[in-house]
Amino acid sequence: MDIRGFQDMMRSIYFHHDSRRGKTKTYAWLREEIDELGEALKENDKKALENEFADVLAWLASLANVVNIDLEIAALSKYDSKCPKCRKTPCECPLSK
């Protein structure tokens, strides 16, 4: 499924809730899901990891819906098959991170 299709699916399921909750609370829930992903990373259980990655992506798409951002356009505008800094694939930037 393409990124836009997933975001559209999240809109169909949740936008009535997301729009009422608003961007601040939706962002807060995204942060909670990031915390849960961090816990799952410590446990290293594949099923739990899949569940938490799914939730982070879902809440990210919900938040994008609330603030009217097209995730696919945003992602591909910055990451167009090359590192946006050095313009190379694979990236040739120093591993500073």
Add this chain to the structure above:
Amino acid sequence: MDIRGFQDMMRSIYFHHDSRRGKTKTYAWLREEIDELGEALKENDKKALENEFADVLAWLASLANVVNIDLEIAALSKYDSKCPKCRKTPCECPLSK
């Protein structure tokens, strides 16, 4: 672009860096991007928002590559056109969040 294609693109650009950095530090960078997204939400500048949504998705895909999770399978296994709790579209769960 489909979710898997985006994750594969991130692997082509960054996996040599991501695998050396490892899951703990890659997760730490994902958290930093989440913080930056929070700042962009306060400013409400569309270009800045697109940039930060792109970065969060990119680092989420990088982290998934490091721990060998297929983001698309994970997302669609949980969110298959219905709310995973009430099994309805739109979701009929109470707006507790």
